[in-house]
Amino acid sequence: xxxxxxxxxxxxxxxxxxxxxxxxxxxxxxxxxxxxxxxxxxxxxxxxxxxxxxxxxxxxxxxxxxxxxxxxxxxxxxxxxxxxxxxxxxxxxxxxxxxxxxxxxxxxxxxxxxxxxxxxxxxxxxxxxxxxxxxxxxxxxxxxxxxxxxxxxxxxxxxxxxxxxxxxxxxxx
Amino acid sequence: xxxxxxxxxxxxxxxxxxxxxxxxxxxxxxxxxxxxxxxxxxxxxxxxxxxxxxxxxxxxxxxxxxxxxxxxxxxxxxxxxxxxxxxxxxxxxxxxxxxxxxxxxxxxxxxxxxxxxxxxxxxxxxxxxxxxxxxxxxxxxxxxxxxxxxxxxxxxxxxxxxxxxxxxxxxxxxxxxxxxxxxxxxxxxxxxxxxxxxxxxxxxxxxxxxxxxxxxxxxxxxxxxxxxxxxxxxxxxxxxxxxxxxxxxxxxxxxxxxxxxxxxxxxxxxxxxxxxxxxxxxxxxxxxxxxxxxxxxxxxxxxxxxxxxxxxxxxxxxxxxxxxxxxxxxxxxxxxxxxxxxxxxxxxxxxxxxxxxxxxxxxxxxxxxxxxxxxxxxxxxxxxxxxxxxxxxxxxxxxxxxxxxxxxxxxxxxxxxxxxxxxxxxxxxxxxxxxxxxxxxxxxxxxxxxxxxxxxxxxxxxxxxxxxxxxxxxxxxxxxxxxxxxxxxxxxxxxxxxxxxxxxxxxxxxxxxxxxxxxxxxxxxxxxxxxxxxxxxxxxxxxxxxxxxxxxxxxxxxxxxxxxxxxxxxxxxxxxxxxxxxxxxxxxxxxxxxxxxxxxxxxxxxxxxxxxxxxxxxxxxxxxxxxxxxxxxxxxxxxxxxxxxxxxxxxxxxxxxxxxxxxxxxxxxxxxxxxxxxxxxxxxxxxxxxxxxxxxxxxxxxxxxxxxxxxxxxxxxxxxxxxxxxxxxxxxxxxxxxxxxxxxxxxxxxxxxxxxxxxxxxxxxxxxxxxxxxxxxxxxxxxxxxxxxxxxxxx
Numbered sequence: 001x002x003x004x005x006x007x008x009x010x011x012x013x014x015x016x017x018x019x020x021x022x023x024x025x026x027x028x029x030x031x032x033x034x035x036x037x038x039x040x041x042x043x044x045x046x047x048x049x050x051x052x053x054x055x056x057x058x059x060x061x062x063x064x065x066x067x068x069x070x071x072x073x074x075x076x077x078x079x080x081x082x083x084x085x086x087x088x089x090x091x092x093x094x095x096x097x098x099x100x101x102x103x104x105x106x107x108x109x110x111x112x113x114x115x116x117x118x119x120x121x122x123x124x125x126x127x128x129x130x131x132x133x134x135x136x137x138x139x140x141x142x143x144x145x146x147x148x149x150x151x152x153x154x155x156x157x158x159x160x161x162x163x164x165x166x167x168x169x170x171x172x173x
Numbered sequence: 174x175x176x177x178x179x180x181x182x183x184x185x186x187x188x189x190x191x192x193x194x195x196x197x198x199x200x201x202x203x204x205x206x207x208x209x210x211x212x213x214x215x216x217x218x219x220x221x222x223x224x225x226x227x228x229x230x231x232x233x234x235x236x237x238x239x240x241x242x243x244x245x246x247x248x249x250x251x252x253x254x255x256x257x258x259x260x261x262x263x264x265x266x267x268x269x270x271x272x273x274x275x276x277x278x279x280x281x282x283x284x285x286x287x288x289x290x291x292x293x294x295x296x297x298x299x300x301x302x303x304x305x306x307x308x309x310x311x312x313x314x315x316x317x318x319x320x321x322x323x324x325x326x327x328x329x330x331x332x333x334x335x336x337x338x339x340x341x342x343x344x345x346x347x348x349x350x351x352x353x354x355x356x357x358x359x360x361x362x363x364x365x366x367x368x369x370x371x372x373x374x375x376x377x378x379x380x381x382x383x384x385x386x387x388x389x390x391x392x393x394x395x396x397x398x399x400x401x402x403x404x405x406x407x408x409x410x411x412x413x414x415x416x417x418x419x420x421x422x423x424x425x426x427x428x429x430x431x432x433x434x435x436x437x438x439x440x441x442x443x444x445x446x447x448x449x450x451x452x453x454x455x456x457x458x459x460x461x462x463x464x465x466x467x468x469x470x471x472x473x474x475x476x477x478x479x480x481x482x483x484x485x486x487x488x489x490x491x492x493x494x495x496x497x498x499x500x501x502x503x504x505x506x507x508x509x510x511x512x513x514x515x516x517x518x519x520x521x522x523x524x525x526x527x528x529x530x531x532x533x534x535x536x537x538x539x540x541x542x543x544x545x546x547x548x549x550x551x552x553x554x555x556x557x558x559x560x561x562x563x564x565x566x567x568x569x570x571x572x573x574x575x576x577x578x579x580x581x582x583x584x585x586x587x588x589x590x591x592x593x594x595x596x597x598x599x600x601x602x603x604x605x606x607x608x609x610x611x612x613x614x615x616x617x618x619x620x621x622x623x624x625x626x627x628x629x630x631x632x633x634x635x636x637x638x639x640x641x642x643x644x645x646x647x648x649x650x651x652x653x654x655x656x657x658x659x660x661x662x663x664x665x666x667x668x669x670x671x672x673x674x675x676x677x678x679x680x681x682x683x684x685x686x687x688x689x690x691x692x693x694x695x696x697x698x699x700x701x702x703x704x705x706x707x708x709x710x711x712x713x714x715x716x717x718x719x720x721x722x723x724x725x726x727x728x729x730x731x732x733x734x735x736x737x738x739x740x741x742x743x744x745x746x747x748x749x750x751x752x753x754x755x756x757x758x759x760x761x762x763x764x765x766x767x768x769x770x771x772x773x774x775x776x777x778x779x780x781x782x783x784x785x786x787x788x789x790x791x792x793x794x795x796x797x798x799x800x801x802x803x804x805x806x807x808x809x810x811x812x813x814x815x816x817x818x819x820x821x822x823x824x825x826x827x828x829x830x831x832x833x834x835x836x837x838x839x840x841x842x843x844x845x846x847x848x849x850x851x852x853x854x855x856x857x858x859x860x861x862x863x864x865x866x867x868x869x870x871x872x873x874x875x876x877x878x879x880x881x882x883x884x885x886x887x888x889x890x891x892x893x894x895x896x897x898x899x900x901x902x903x904x905x906x907x908x909x910x911x912x913x914x915x916x917x918x919x920x921x922x923x924x925x926x927x928x929x930x931x932x933x934x935x936x937x938x939x940x941x942x943x944x945x946x947x948x949x950x951x952x953x954x955x956x957x958x959x960x961x962x963x964x965x966x967x968x
Contacts, residue, residue, distance in 0.1 A: 038291075045207075050200075051200070052201065054204070054372075054373070055206075056374070057876070057877045058455050058456050059876045092199070093199070101198070105198040108194070109198055112190075112842050114194060114197055115424075115679070116422060117194070117196075117421065118372045118424060120197050120198060124198070142885070144885075147886035150877070150884060152369075152424050152426065153846075153850045154850055155850050155851075155852055155888060155891065157849050157888075157890060157891055158846060
């Protein structure tokens with residue numbers, strides 16, 4: 001126990017199967033006891049208090065919940081938490097260290113790649129996966145890579161520019 | 174000492190990077206679902222699977238028995254507290270939880286409050302509702318037919334399904350214009366039902382504290398003060414005990430203006446349980462039950478002389494409002510600002526007849542990225558203009574130009590009574606035509622046609638009324654549509670600004686500070702902007718209808734000027750001269766005869782707390798309430814070129830040129846962002862966004878697999894241009910911009926496709942112009958209607 005106490009629910013229903021999972025989240029091993037039906041997005045948000053991962057559609061269309069799962073972008077509302085047991089997850093909170101900004105974060109701000117900000121964490125995680133694999137993408141490659149993430153505010157043009165800004169900065173580093 | 178450099182301090186015209194981004198790019202925004210209160214419970218809503226049915230009984234016993242369930246609410250629970258129905262913003266009533274009948278698929282029937290959202294959802298499924306199906310109506314023409322089932326049998330004096338009949342304009346004069354016309358051109362359109370669909374759905378957390386009697390509600394609302402007033406009226410709670418907090422909002426677009434049953438139910442649940450209750454809507458709930466937009470039938474005709482001058486216009490609109498008339502709009506106008514159509518053209522006579530109809534569909538009629546039905550108005554206008562130009566055999570650009578209100582004709586009274594006050598319509602059109610290479614494209618089009626390729630060009634030009642509005646004409650539920658700003662300059666010269674608006678991504682935290690910087694010379698980074706908390710923000714009407722900059726933004730300028738007026742007195746005291754001898758330049762007062770002798774605004778701030786003149790009230794705070802003298806009238810010219818594939822009906826955008834004149838631009842970067850967002854929604858309307866219903870009233874388009882939003886892949890690139898005609902009455906010359914492209918854009922896309930089909934006899938394809946619709950039009954040479962089905966047979 002990391003606390004001196006642990007609050008238990010008033011009545012445990014023995015009929016509900018639960019399972020302990022341990023996930024390496026943003027470089028730290030985090031554990032939880034979960035029902036098998038709990039979605040990874042909900043464990044991250046409610047269980048681990050990482051509220052930067054958003055949910056916007058429930059049908060894996062919007063991509064606001066995108067995280068990196070063993071380095072690959074996945075929609076965390078499409079995965080059960082138990083499927084992540086023993087795997088590595090990176091959320092927006094893990095993109096840069098405290099008081100640091102990743103080039104993608106800087107790019108989104110510099111190029112006005114966000115407005116309401118709700119889709120932004122998912123957009124940036126997908127962008128990170130793209131740039132990890134393809135450090136110098138064309139506009140078409142960026143648009144294709146981001147086509148699983150919906151944005152209602154920007155019209156995407158500035159998001160594309162933001163990713164290009166980040167690619168340039170990362171290559172200069 | 175000299176004046177400060179305005180761009181350096183982030184004043185007007187600076188492409189200042191956004192302050193709010195600092196938290197959003199780190200995933201540290203504070204949206205409704207991120208908020209967790211101690212002891213918080215979770216609410217889920219059970220919705221009706223049927224579009225029209227009588228409720229025989231509801232059995233909640235199994236739900237109550239489930240572990241973790243704290244409360245089950247039904248219409249009966251609500252009715253016992255006089256909360257089964259609530260007033261709408263359009264003087265109708267709307268069911269909170271159904272008692273007698275359900276009137277659309279997705280209507281709220283019961284709520285479960287439980288320890289966990291999963292448990293609440295499980296328990297909803299355990300509720301047994303016995304429905305007696307009734308015949309549903311999803312087509313308003315069928316709703317108007319004799320013998321149609323009465324949808325609102327709950328209302329007295331409601332013999333049929335008509336909500337209102339309304340008209341405006343001069344019928345006699347318009348009839349005479351048509352009698353004198355050489356050419357009369359007609360068009361019939363359906364602007365389909367659409368949904369704003371911000372990526373964040375709606376939600377609330379109600380927190381009633383019995384010991385203090387205070388009700389705090391966190392809510393996804395674009396207008397927290399209106400909500401406070403509405404809650405006070407609906408829940409009969411004292412207004413000082415109600416605090417509405419609108420946290421970061423994940424997009425609004427009009428979807429988050431109305432009061433929804435979920436908000437009301439969560440409030441009652443918190444009062445009954447004395448614990449915080451959170452309700453987070455799922456996407457299907459959002460799409461099938463909250464504020465849809467459009468869904469209107471537009472018929473009209475133009476009377477013209479042979480030379481192309483327009484003599485008169487007739488419009489007839491039939492709006493499908495769904496089961497409850499819950500539009501959020503100024504109370505004087507039943508069909509919003511529909512009668513602002515044709516405002517950029519000099520037309521002497523006009524007459525509009527509007528009818529509103531109930532159907533078994535979700536209520537709404539919200540202004541989706543639009544100033545109260547102007548989207549429909551401008552779409553009709555520009556489709557009509559193109560059809561008329563074609564009928565006359567005139568060039569579509571030239572036809573617009575000869576009918577434009579000219580630059581020296583302002584102020585100009587439109588035939589429906591609006592006063593437009595500024596613009597350079599011809600110049601905007603020229604900039605657009607030049608940018609797209611109009612003449613070259615026409616040649617290219619002709620060449621391509623010889624090889625069987627279908628190219629088309631569509632133009633849409635319009636001025637729209639933004640920034641409601643002056644108190645003579647505009648109110649919601651009787652509350653005048655002013656707005657407000659409060660500015661507190663602290664002793665160190667840093668400041669706190671609050672307004673009655675509530676941004677949802679428009680960047681208020683950034684731009685409002687730029688206005689203060691422009692007026693006072695205080696660097697923008699020294700100004701903290703806060704909005705959205707009714708306990709701290711001054712009363713305002715919120716953010717929608719592109720009204721923030723025209724109204725709240727003006728209030729920011731005016732409160733800054735009040736501060737400057739007081740600071741001037743302090744400066745005179747510090748400089749030991751009379752006030753008349755004090756001059757101002759940005760950030761600094763100085764002695765007229767000795768410009769080197771001066772004091773900065775920051776030095777005045779220190780003195781306001783430490784060395785004020787005798788008899789002066791200490792401090793440097795003030796509040797301004799701004800009642801605009803008129804609406805603002807931005808102008809836009811959107812030009813789209815397309816190629817239509819005759820084999821498949823697929824159309825691709827070749828170029829998209831936008832020329833916007835929104836007056837003075839506070840932050841050009843943010844303005845351009847607004848335009849691009851609007852263009853994307855215009856493209857979405859024209860191409861894919863579609864919510865319809867089958868004859869049984871099932872909503873087709875209840876998730877993002879069926880209701881398509883454009884992604885980065887298909888969204889075209891934008892070419893932006895600007896013209897600046899300052900607003901003559903706005904303190905900093907600005908006009909609204911957030912919605913122009915979504916309003917004026919759709920017609921440009923449709924006009925382009927129809928232009929590509931010129932010669933086939935096709936005058937109209939209703940949006941969205943799906944490839945199968947375009948293909949069918951090409952094959953048959955006939956117009957394509959997108960109206961929902963008419964039901965036949967028994968229930």
